[in-house]
Amino acid sequence: MKKPTYTFLLLLFFCIGISSTLSAQTLLKGRVLDEQQKPLSYANVLLLHAKDSSLVKGAVTDDTGIFAIEAVPEGLYLISGSMLGYAAYFSKSLQLNAQQPEMNLGDLHLQSAAVKLGEVTVKGQKPFIELQQDKMIINVDASPVAAGNNALELLAKSPGVMVDHNSTISLKGRSGVLVMINGKQTYMSAEEVTRMLENTPASSIEAIEIISNPSAKYDAAGTSGIINIRMKKEKGLGTNGNLTLGAGYGENPRGSAELRMNHRTKDFNVFGSYGNFYNKRFQDIDIFRRIPFENTFTEMKQYDRKLMWSDNNRINVGADWFLSKKTTLGILANGSLGEWVPQSSGRNLLSGALPGAFNEVRSDNTGGDTWRDYTTNLNLKHAFDTKGHELSFDADYSNNNADKLQTNTNRFFNTAGTEVDIPNIVRTDAALEVDIVAFKMDYTRPLGEKSRLEAGWKSSFVDTNNDLVVETFTEDIWQNDPLRSNRFMYTENIHAGYLNFSTQLKKISVQMGLRGELTDALGQSPTLSERFTRNYFNLFPSLSISHPAGKDNSLSYNYSRRINRPSYDDLNPFVFFIDQYTFGKGNPYLTPEFTNTVGLNFSFKNKYVLSLNYNHTTDKITQILEQDDALRQTYQTTANLSTFKNYSATVSAPFEWAKWWSTRVNIVGYINDLDSPFNNGTINQSQFTAQFMAMNTFNLPGKVRGEMTVFYQTKTLEGIFEIDPMWGMDIGASTPIWKGKGNLKLNLSDVFFTRQPHIIVKQGTVDVIVDPRNESRRLNLTLSYKFGKNDVKPSRRRSTATEDELERVSRQ
Structure with a gap:
């Protein structure tokens, strides 16, 4: 043919x-x-x-x-x-x-x-976005505009995903996203995941999977769904590898280098990678606060500029032994070593009812973070036959160490520019260590030709130790501040089991599952003499039904119940000094939030997709602002709010305007409805938000592939934070070089420097406006080169047991 x-x-x-x-x-x-x-x-x-x-x-x-x-x-x-x-x-x-x-x-x-033509390997080009029954897949390599970005920036450009000014990730207007790496939970907090993603270049990523309604096989964590990041891995018989170099410049430089190697024989497979990512960037923040005081107001206009450097080294090594045609034993070890150095300076101009003889506070912050993380994994997989009957086992150990040093200096001046008070100088040293041990087993058995049963078990044991030392510079010496120094220890054990059954009833596909999780947690602060325990068992059912809906069309329905546990740092009662009038603190009394989700997906002519979802969340975990009007101090913390509802609709449609020009349009509309008692009052807010993304692909002469992505978002609501509309545009191009063994990508992100939020908080006596500006416009160039044998054979992709727990670790 x-x-x-x-x-x-x-x-x-x-x-x-x-x-x-x-x-x-x-x-x-x-x-x-x-x-x-x-x-x-x-x-x-x-x-x-x-x-x-x-x-x-x-x-x-x-x-x-x-x-x-x-x-x-x-x-x-x-x-x-x-x-x-x-x-x-x-x-x-x-x-x-x-x-x-x-x-x-x-x-x-x-x-x-893979078809070898001399030294050229010809493969099919994947689309940037793939829509499957239960997930959306972002194929990173297929997009020229993805090159040069880090993983967090890449997520922010994915349909339905939003990354706010605090780098919190939300999906279709809902926070509580579970981020996984290669199908494994990371056990990190949102802040720690942010740090990891910021130090992961897009060139290391194969694909991003967005799963809105996971089955019972997945951990129940993540009330708004799962984002799974699949990292690249070299594969093939013989020895092969890939070298990737990247450089970018906006107002500051960034650069990356990564080498991946693989050696495979019929009996074993050895693989490894090493990468370095350097990133320097700025962030400007303007904050306006209006605080009531004795029948009048104090107004604060704060202008801060922060310059940040990060340097991260990542290493990954592993091996698979093919003990027989049916049994494979594998080991895996990966580690990350890096540092993050922030420096900032700012001015806070005060007017109205002044707290002292000054009307200006000048602040300087210096510091440095270091981290040392590693994870080891032992895994075994046995296939009983060739029909999908198999058993797999994973054992993991992870250790995460971080040390954060910070010195904050505040000086006070009057209108004449004269320093009128003793400087307030504070030094902090926050040390964190997290140990995680996890085991899991998964069993799959086909039942006849059209049915399948899956069962599994998982246990994780997490031990965290936080030690905060706060010192003030008083009388020319550093003195310990016993009121703010603290130690917090937290242990959490989770035991889970699941059953998942799928079958085909004529034209109807059915998948149903049930997961049970038992949680036993203990948190204690010897310094504050505080102690709390959490013991609870919950069931998490899931159901998915799909069938044809006439010629060329299909319908699917789904339901799931999920949980979002507080991150370890959110439970930590430490008070962190940000500046003279701004603090952050944890909340040891947080409880988990629970979400019930129902959804409907309609596919028309196997091209156009409509998704409708309704989510009902109780005890919503939300970032809030608390204010001490008398001291003019604002605290950012986390609290449980009563009821949160989310209604969303997603439309995805491809268009081909010419043989050389095609467009995929994704439109997401959602309503966030928040209703809860708060600070002796009530929060009752509702906001409709629409997100529009058009990805244009151009097949140009000389095998050049161009891309232009346009993004627009209307006003949105994140808890008590209102975010004004914003938009952006990215452009890029890629071309194969060196007879197909190399690839060159060039792009410009946020062409018009418009992807900047404007945030408003008006709740009770809290009246705050925040304008952060990040270094989002950057020119990026990426070069990759493949060497060795290119007759690629798919390698075993597996998930380990500890990634869920690493998702909740924080170094901040």
Whole structure:
């Protein structure tokens, strides 16, 4: 069959989708597997006439890799199987007749789609955004504008994802996102995840998966869904590798370098990588505060500029031993060593009712953070047969160490510019150590040809130790401040088990699951003589149903219940000195929040997708501001608010304007509704927000691929924080070089420097306006080069046991 004919048939099949069946004598069925005997979901299976390879009809495999083609008239046929990233499969001729009411074709095996032409490896180009039944996939390598960014900046450009001024990640207007790496929970707090993502270049990332309604197999953490970041890994028989170099410049430079290596034989696979990421950037923050005082007001206009350097080294090594065709033993170790150096200076101009003989406070902050993290993993996987019956086990240990030093100096001046008071100089040393041990086991067993049962267990043991030493410079010496120095220890043990069942009932696919989690936690501060315990058991059901909805269309429905536990630093009662009138503190009385989610997804002509979701959250964990009017001090902390509701709709549609120009449009609309008692009053706020993103792709002469992404967001509500509309544009281009072994990418992010938020807080006596400006406009250049053998074979992708817990660790 000629390639143009096959391409036409494949495109035609995508347009036809799951078609209505016609009356006939024979039912064809079978299963599609990859080279490792794993079922391939959403693979394309075509029934072709043997004489001319013309299309008869087609099908798409379900979650278990099974397909069925009904109503096939008698005749001579071929079967073709295909999937992006795999070579097409063609069967021998099949003769069907009226005496065969059913034919089972057995297993069809697809091979990796790498074709060697001399030294050139030709592969299919993945789209930047893929929509699957249960998730959206952002293929990072497919986008020129992704190059040169870090992982956090990349997330901020993903449809439905928002990263606010505090680097908090939300999905469709909901916070409580669980960030995973290679399918593993990180056990870090939101702040620590932010630090990790800021020090991870986009060139190290293969894809980002956005999962709005995870099944019971996933940890129940993350009330708004899961964002899974898949890191790159070299694969293939023999020795191969990849070298990536990147540089960027806005107002300050950044640079990255990474080397990935892999050596694979029939009996074992050894792989590793080392990367360095340097980033220097600025942040300007203007803050206006109006504080009531004795029937009048004190107004503060604060102007701060912060300059930050970070230098991070990441190393990853591992090996897989193929003990037999069915059993694989693996080890994995990764580590991160780095430092973050912030310096800031600012002016705070006071007017109205003054707190003293001064009307200006000048502040200087210097400091430095260092961190040393490592994780080790031992894993075993055994396949009982080639039909998906398998058992896997993981054991993990993680250690995270961080030390944060900061010196804050405040000087007080009058209108004449004369210093009128003794400087307030504070020095802090915050040390953190987190030890995590986790075990998990997953079991999968097919039940017949159309059903599958999954079961698993996981236990994690987390031990954190925080030590804060605060000193003030008094009488020319540093003296300990016993009122602010503190020690906080927190242990948390979680034991979980799950059952997940999926089946195919004619045209209806059903997946249902139930997860149970038992949590036992203890927090204590010897300094403050405070102690609290948390013991609770919860069940988390999930359900997903999908079926065709007429010709070319499909419908799916889902429900899930999830939990968002407080991060370790949010529970820490420490009071952190930010400046003379601004502090941060934890809340040891936080309780988990729970969310029930229902959703509907409609696919039209297998191209246009509409998703509707409703989420109801109780005891919502929210960043809030508390204010001491008498002292003119503002505290940023975290509290449980009563009820939070989120209604969202997402539309995704591709358009092809010309052979060289295509566009994918993603529109997300949501309503955030917050209703809760707060500070002797009530918060009752509701806000509609729309997010629009258009990704334009241009196939230019000379194999150059261009891209332009436009983003716009209307006014939004994040807890008590109102954020005004903002927009941005990114442009970029990429081209293969060195006979396809290299790739060059150039992009300019935030072309018009408009991706800057304007934040308003008006609640009770709190009246604050914040204008942060980040170094979002930057020119980036990335060069990558592949070497060694390029006959790529998919390597085993696995998840370890500790990533959920690392998600909640903080170094800040």
